Amino acid sequence: MLILAHRGASRDAPENTLRAFNEAFSQHAHGLEFDTYQLHQDIIVFHDRWLHRTTNGSGRVLDQTITTLRSLDAGFGEQIPFLHEVLALCPGSSICNIEIKQLHDVPAWLQCFDDALHSSRLTTDNIIISSFNHRWLREIKAQRPAIQIGALTASFPVNGPAFAAELDAYSIHVTLDMIEESYVREAHQAGLKVLVYTVDMPDDMLMLKSWGVDGIFTNVPTVARATLGDYL
Ligand code: G3P
Ligand code: CA
Numbered sequence: 001m002l003i004l005a006h007r008g009a010s011r012d013a014p015e016n017t018l019r020a021f022n023e024a025f026s027q028h029a030h031g032l033e034f035d036t037y038q039l040h041q042d043i044i045v046f047h048d049r050w051l052h053r054t055t056n057g058s059g060r061v062l063d064q065t066i067t068t069l070r071s072l073d074a075g076f077g078e079q080i081p082f083l084h085e086v087l088a089l090c091p092g093s094s095i096c097n098i099e100i101k102q103l104h105d106v107p108a109w110l111q112c113f114d115d116a117l118h119s120s121r122l123t124t125d126n127i128i129i130s131s132f133n134h135r136w137l138r139e140i141k142a143q144r145p146a147i148q149i150g151a152l153t154a155s156f157p158v159n160g161p162a163f164a165a166e167l168d169a170y171s172i173h174v175t176l177d178m179i180e181e182s183y184v185r186e187a188h189q190a191g192l193k194v195l196v197y198t199v200d201m202p203d204d205m206l207m208l209k210s211w212g213v214d215g216i217f218t219n220v221p222t223v224a225r226a227t228l229g230d231y232l
Contacts, residue, residue, distance in 0.1 A: 130173050153173070
């Protein structure tokens, strides 16, 4: 079962910072999950719409200049990273789930993504692009069919994972609060991988493993590794 560090090893380091991502690999995560905003011509790595919870700044992320964002302290003196900085630190064998929180121009986003990927050791096979906004995912998939799409959901629709299959998604990313064993079975029958967020308790990890879940997002990769071992 894949262990993906949710916002990096975010229990032990400030979330969505290079420090948290390096810590995730030190804790032997198989890869990362992180959140992104397209801002002007750049892609920055950040979760909230507002700055105050995780930085010494204030105001809305989308109202800032890149210079202002980069001047902020995101914890322990860490800067808000660019996408290319995160991909550059990833081992060539790792998996990166890039969650899109904001996107306004798909061609410009793809250009920025391509540049970041080319300056890393990763290929498109190492990447999953996810979002709760399935129209953005559909647009990315239409313009770049080789990209693996992860359909994020916090619900268990009556027709199960059909929406993800319609998107030609690689995977479905389901909240731990909604997941049931039948959902996993239906998703696998539809040819989808199943990744579950956010899983920090060993009992939940073991339950999901017994259901055949393909991966988890966890704030505590070190706990997941101790619980699940090297099982992939
Ligand atoms: O991608 C899974 C999970 O990260 C989605 O929720 O709010 O933590 O970005 P959130
Ligand atoms: Ca996320």
